[in-house]
Amino acid sequence: MRNIGVKVSYDGTNFNGFQSQPYGRTVQDEIEKAIKHLSGENIIIIGSGRTDAGVHALGQVFNFHTSSTIPTERWAIALNTRLPKDIVILDAWNVPDNFHSRRSAKRKTYRYTIDMGKFPDVFARSYRFHHPTKLNAEAMAEGVRHLIGTHDFTSYTSIHSTKPHHIRTIYEAYFEQEGGALHLYITGNGFLYNMVRVIMGTLLWVGQGKLKPDDMKRILEGKLRSLAGPTAMPHALTLMDVEYGEGGVADHLNSSMDEDDE
Template sequence: MRNIAVKVSYDGSKFNGFQTQPYGRTVQDEIEKVLRKITKESTDIHASGRTDAGVHATGQVFHFFTNSSIPVERIPIALNTILPKDIVILTAVEVDERFHARHSALRKTYRYTIDTGKFPAVLGRQYRLHHPQSLNFVAMQEGLAYIVGEHDFTSYTSTRSTKAHHVRTIYEAKLESEGLFWHLTVTGNGFTYNMVRTIMGTLLWVGQGKKQPIDIKHILERCDRSLAGPTALAHGLVLAEVAYDIQI
């Protein structure tokens, strides 16, 4: 039995999330359907984590077990030949049987992009939140600094979360401008349900002057979701990278 780790990118616009759902199109279902065709096995995949409906990925990772003898370097080609155009397999490597895409992950990086132009840039707008109102970039940067470190992120987590706790460690959080496009990039050991989108929604409050930068810290400490800002729309979010102690 071989264990294969795969890096995949996808446009989440027309998916009801990554994980199999009782209804709607999902990334997992599309991949498993094609894997069953090429391996002739009933194959289940296990991802580094789920992404919600409308969220994209450039560096999602999953693994699967197979008895197939297909050379690992041929797996991306075989999958991409059949998969729909909004899913692209980037790499595949054979890994130790103990490797697990979720449990073996060391850190994840998400990126959220907003378009601050008066009118939305038409090309690529499905990957950016358009926010034409004036924002205070410096204040947003200042507020963002308070989420770095180990914290209980209950205030920035959906009330629908089923996790036992919401303690996570953020290694790096930055806001950078690329002309009219502003990119929030957050790297941590894990993320709770809607965490990055809620942080983005609260930062927008800070940028609009509805909250002060220090309020990001105060909201964090209160562990009360009702104090944080709205959950930013899904289409601006991308799972950019999942890092391991091996190269995938």
């Protein structure tokens, strides 16, 4: 029995999220069906976290245990021939038996993209939130810096969060402009349900002048969801990367990543 780690990318447009659901199409279901067709095994994969309906991934990670004799280096190619075109396996590698893609993870990075053009980019409309009126990007950049560090993010998560606590650490949070696109990159040790999208919705209020940059700190300290802005649309959010430490996957026992639910 081997434990295999896999890196996968997917376009979340036509999925009801990553995790298997009683209804709707999910990334997990499609991958598990492909494994069944390939090896004949009924396997439940373990994702590094759940992404919500409409959210994309460039660097989602999952692992699974298999008795198949298929060489590890062949899994990516073999699965891609059996997967729909909106899912692509990027890599597969052997991991220790006790490696767990969620519990072993140390850092995750998300990107949220705003299209600031007068008219939406028709080719990027599935991956960017179109905001045609002027935004103060400098104020937004100043505002998001208040969230860096270890905090209780109750104000910036859904009221439906089921986590026992809302304390998370944000290592990096910054904006980059690329032509008419404004990207928020945010890296943390874990993310709560809708956390990045609520942060982005609140930062849009900062960019519109409805809030001051310092209000991001006030809202954070208030620990009330009602203080923050709206939940931004899911289609502009992408899980970019999941990291497992400088020592690679073998270093996973030192991690305590909480499952995210973006």
